Amino acid sequence: MRKFTTGTPEEIVKDYLRLQNEYKDDITRTIYREYGIYSETLIEKIFGSFTDLKGYVKAEKKAVDKCEIDNKLECTLYSYELRTEEDIIDYANIDTDIWEVTKIVSNAWGSSTNPCYQIKVWCSKRDFSKINQSELINIFKERSEEFVEKVIPHSPKYKQFKRKAFKEGCLLEISILDLHLGQLSWSKETRGEDYNLQIAQQRMLDAVDYFIDCNNLFKINKILLPVGSDFFNSNDSSNSTYGGTLQDEDSRWQKTFMVGVDTLRMAIDKLRKVADVDVVVIYGNHDFERAFHAGAYLEAWYRNDKHVGIDNKPNIRKYYKFGENLIGLTHGHDIKPDRLFMQMPVEAKDMWVDTKYWEWHIGHLHHKNTKVLNIDTEEMSLRIKTLPSLVEKDAWHTIKGYSSIKEAVSFIWSQTEGNIAQFNFKPY
Numbered sequence: 001m002r003k004f005t006t007g008t009p010e011e012i013v014k015d016y017l018r019l020q021n022e023y024k025d026d027i028t029r030t031i032y033r034e035y036g037i038y039s040e041t042l043i044e045k046i047f048g049s050f051t052d053l054k055g056y057v058k059a060e061k062k063a064v065d066k067c068e069i070d071n072k073l074e075c076t077l078y079s080y081e082l083r084t085e086e087d088i089i090d091y092a093n094i095d096t097d098i099w100e101v102t103k104i105v106s107n108a109w110g111s112s113t114n115p116c117y118q119i120k121v122w123c124s125k126r127d128f129s130k131i132n133q134s135e136l137i138n139i140f141k142e143r144s145e146e147f148v149e150k151v152i153p154h155s156p157k158y159k160q161f162k163r164k165a166f167k168e169g170c171l172l173e174i175s176i177l178d179l180h181l182g183q184l185s186w187s188k189e190t191r192g193e194d195y196n197l198q199i200a201q202q203r204m205l206d207a208v209d210y211f212i213d214c215n216n217l218f219k220i221n222k223i224l225l226p227v228g229s230d231f232f233n234s235n236d237s238s239n240s241t242y243g244g245t246l247q248d249e250d251s252r253w254q255k256t257f258m259v260g261v262d263t264l265r266m267a268i269d270k271l272r273k274v275a276d277v278d279v280v281v282i283y284g285n286h287d288f289e290r291a292f293h294a295g296a297y298l299e300a301w302y303r304n305d306k307h308v309g310i311d312n313k314p315n316i317r318k319y320y321k322f323g324e325n326l327i328g329l330t331h332g333h334d335i336k337p338d339r340l341f342m343q344m345p346v347e348a349k350d351m352w353v354d355t356k357y358w359e360w361h362i363g364h365l366h367h368k369n370t371k372v373l374n375i376d377t378e379e380m381s382l383r384i385k386t387l388p389s390l391v392e393k394d395a396w397h398t399i400k401g402y403s404s405i406k407e408a409v410s411f412i413w414s415q416t417e418g419n420i421a422q423f424n425f426k427p428y
Ligand SMILES: [Mn+2]
Pocket: 178, 229, 230, 284, 285, 286, 331, 333, 363, 364, 365
């Protein structure tokens, strides 16, 4: 067969690949002499040798030869542009936590304008039994930094404001407690109003809008938003409270959780435009664990936002100081109110001595309970306020004959004069 004596490198490589495709095998010099269409003289003129042509073909495809035997790994990379140790580790996907490169050989062939590279590395498996403590700590540090770098960009970016604090600006505390989002009430059964996932969400967001409007009269420096405190009706997939009491639940647990955290996010997004928001997570008897999970979600969501702070610390009672005010927050299901009085000066004694207005704000009872406490029980200048709820009564409350006025409240705190105003929101 007459061979072509002229041709470009691309045409010769194409012919070589045609044969490789046809024979599904390594094309030897003998096979090429028999079936190839270009002369050997031309190949040697362009590529240097037949072996170099083979390397050129591999480089065209960025071929990797990888061979692992026992604790050794040999890897060769052919390409037009990849030529360093980092290149081969990256392209051949060598896990350097497992393999340690012990030897490298690289070479080039072809013309100076059209070079090809071959790089080969020999690796040994790392022996972790010989690793010392400081090396282990370094690996751990590197890994955690990599992890944090990967995670941080996933928190949303919020527009940051330039805010100047008002002189003598106030705190707005928004107490939408015991929302019981996820509870289902059937009006035909309860003789009350219907209540479900969507209604709960709407009531919370309407209340937030209402309180924002009310507070145009005041200069607000900060917003306190307690979250949890039976914000969710049930704790988990059993559709029951943390203590195991079965609930009338609207929809599946995954859905109620996601609608819940979306509602909180929407509320916080409205409030952060008014002033910086401090969210304090309170664990209720219905949502004891779920409130914590929601808090962790919000912490991640607002990681990059300096205007929203989340306190998801695992304490059952939390304290918030603003000017000369100290507000105690807890759900109230697990402690008798008379024991609550002394907790504040004991648990928060540093803040106690710096303040002169002290209040506990608790939920759980959904109404102003006069048997246990009055709405404004006061003892030694310390007040306990049991706050109302927006939730409708469910079947159990109907059977037991319980009922309450649907309400959410907000408080305005002056830095030096205590609670100076309160607003009540009613859903209808
Ligand atoms: Mn409760």
